[in-house]
Amino acid sequence: MGLIHKLRKAISAGRKKAAPVDAEELRIAFRARYHQFKLLLNANNRALEIMAEMEEALKGTWPFGMHFVRARCTAVAASVFQIVKHINELAPGPYEALYERFKEIQKKINPYLSSARHTLEGPLVISLDKVDRNLADLVGGKMANLGEMKNRLFLNVPEGFIITAQAYFRFMEAGGLQSEVDRMIQATDASRLDELFALSAALQQLIIRSPLPEELEQAIEEHYSILEKNVKANVAVAMRSSALGEDAAGASFAGQYRSILNVRRETLFQAYREIVASKYGLTAMSYRLNRGIRDEDVAMCVGCLAMVDAQAGGVVYSRNPVRPGDDAIVINSVLGLPKSVVDGSSAVDVFTVSRGKDPPEIEKEIAIKVNKFLCYPDEGICRIELTEEEGEKPSLTDEQATEIALIAGRLEEYYGTAQDVEWALDNEGAIVFLQSRPLQQRSDEEAKAPPEIDRDAKDSALITGGITASGGTGVGTVFVVRKDMDALSFPEGGVLVTEQSLPRWAPLLSRAAAVVTEQGSLAGHLGNVAREFGVPALFGVKGAVENLKDLKEITVDADSRVIYRGRIDSIAKAPAKKKGLMEGSPVLETLKGASRHIIPLNLLDPDSPNFVPSRCMTFHDITRFCHEKSVHEMFEFGKRHHFPERSSKQLLCDVPMQWWILNLDDGYREEVEGRYVRIDNIVSIPMRAIWEGISAFPWEGPPPVDGKGLMSIMFEATANTSLVPGVRSSYGNRNYFMISKNYCSLTSRLGFHFSTIETLVSERSSENYISFVFKGGAADYERRLKRVLFVGDILEEFGFRISVKEDTLMARMEDRDLEYMTGRLKVLGYLTIHTRQLDMIMLRSKSVDQYRAKMNDHFKKLLAPLKQ
Amino acid sequence: MDSFKALFVDDEVEFLDTLVKRMKRRNIQATGVGSAEEALSFIETNPVDVVVLDVKMPGMDGIEALREIKRRHPLTEVIMLTGHANVEVAIQGMELGAFDYLMKPMDIDELIYKLQDAYKKKYVHEDKIRRMTRGDK
Known part of the structure; x- marks a missing residue:
């Protein structure tokens, strides 16, 4: 104990001049301080790096999730706290108020980081009869809408019940499931597609294996029994996801979660878990990431609806999704369950029904359908091959198409916006509605009249036809995706070529230049996502895979439905800028809120009376303040203790120079007695680089030299600051190097300007940095x-x-290797000397240009040996 | 002061095994254990220089383990490495004397730098104590 006590005293001995301590003890104390200082610099550097990263993220041009926000805020707080701890250990006493400041600032950040604890009230399970639009927070948007259609619009909607958001939270909180999910996400590098795949699989497994709370199982069974009573014994249900938070940020893309058809009592729980797990499906995860939707805002509700054994089904759009000016109603329809329309896996019949005419004009494109989906008698669904004769038959009669179109029109009127409605035709021929949601439409600007097919490029045209699922043109290298493994290596900017428009390719769209598929309609999810992300997409292109697979670069003109070999510049205008998808998203807003207490810098001037702990309003302020003070404390130590070995030496370079050196640790080849240190005794890598820049070229520019060369000028310049060597002065007033082998901090006043370089250069590239501050001058503000x-x-x-x-x-650079960094330090050393009094000529642009040309020549020479 | 002893504590067995293997390849005398309790009894008989500690583990959690390690072995440096981004835990840990609070996924080189820095800190401390006790005699 006595030992520790003594140790503490030794570390803090720096404060008092008190008892004279022997040199050996001082040396040890100094070394401990230096180590502390180095750790402070490390933390300082890390804090600044994280802030820079946050600033980059704030631009909203690349996707990130809440785990990014939390991890960065936590890391920056940890670093700043370390800085505060280190400065207090370096100099106990004057900086203690910083702990209080830190806590105050952290308190302001906390609300942005804590998961919004849901304060939801309501039952675990609720009957669809009791649901309307007002219950969207409890049952999710999709089911709330369906309830509205059933109970307010009296449309034909199946009976059923909904497992609510309340149930979801209860499930995820039981046994710490949510916390484990968060941990797994945090620990994964989300920028790598293969890691994201593995994470998605692991998360889903975890959820599927977790037991449901008993009360939830009971509530589900009770409601299933009621449904049996109302419909029939052992009724089959379709279980459909209805997530909360999908509507955030104007995102309308549903269908990224699972729906499971034809489920009976025995498998209700398992199917429920699978649907909840699909929140972490790859498509859903990367969608949220790309749209800045917070994971915790997405609660998975599940609707359980009596199954419709459909003879036909599909989707109806109350407007044409790719031609907004066109007010005809478009029906996509198949035989059997509507499933294959939604997932884009087969050819569909298209009925275009004119609006407001009685009888309406119906335009029909009947596809040759090769299969259909039906319910198995017991459980699950199956795909059945159709004979040619069956497949040629239209899936709807004109009357049925007219009725569907009529209701789609009514729904649009009711909701006040174009709708995308899923429907089925039951075995009695009645039309049943399964879902209605706002339709994603292209804006008018995007939907300009198709351009003329380029006559000059006619020879390059490979394929024409297909459906414009998303407009625009894109150029890129063909990449054929057949299975998930292919997707893993999908390149940035590739053209996705694939057979079916499957939703599972959606995660690739944020990297794709264009999409070409052989099958699928604009009704499918992939088309929705393509439109949302502004990626040109051409669907239903016959033989696309076979014809394109051996090609490299192609140009896809989705508007005029032509694919060209190579890059056709006249068509490939500058690629349409992808939408800043993070803009306005909850995740970005959260980061903005938190970073207001982290990033802004208010403490600029160390000489100002406001440069005190109580004026630190942000983490950046604390960082800046502590850095300045720590350098000061390091310098003071040697002086305060009359510790000659660790006090500053004057640099000797043939003659004594007006530069002082403080060796922090291992900056000298051998220890120095007396007042001077020779330049060749200095082994500090960064200092040697800076010095090379300082001394490589004599000053030649204006003002004209008086013939005595570089040395005299350096004497003159430093003398200008009215400092006389040998007079004790604050460290800031002379040209000071503080060095160790890998560290160097240079504070200089040359001529009238003030500059500091601080740098760490070693083999640890990831810790390397240079920070440069340049200020002042004698000329007027403009110059x-x-x-x-x-x-x-x-x-x-x-x-x-x-x-x-x-x-x-202020200039910074980080993370480059040793050689690169020393090259940059030479440049800085050069600038420190040669921009001296440059402001005197700053208003004469001709001399500036000349000057610049000469500098460039010098830089080339300075850096030349590096290139060999 | 080249090679030093490090103990890795994590209930994720797969992660732990890989980490220990990679550390050994880099000439660090690394051992892995799956719980805080095991860690404490391990250190009792096999002193280590640096402990890398997961924060959330079944049984005794990381913060409690940190407190205990620092109480029994004040010179042993402890680095927290966790999949949970939690500011309060981070600050609490550092107030209790943790060297740093790191989040997974962690670049292996970065982690080794941290280990080296933590060991350097311990080494400097011990050196000081050694010399001072010598001075006492």
């Missing part, structure tokens, strides 16, 4: 600003990330 922009421009060319606030330039 100063111009100079800052001039320097910023150069730095950007060398790969720095820059930001300018007033006349202060």
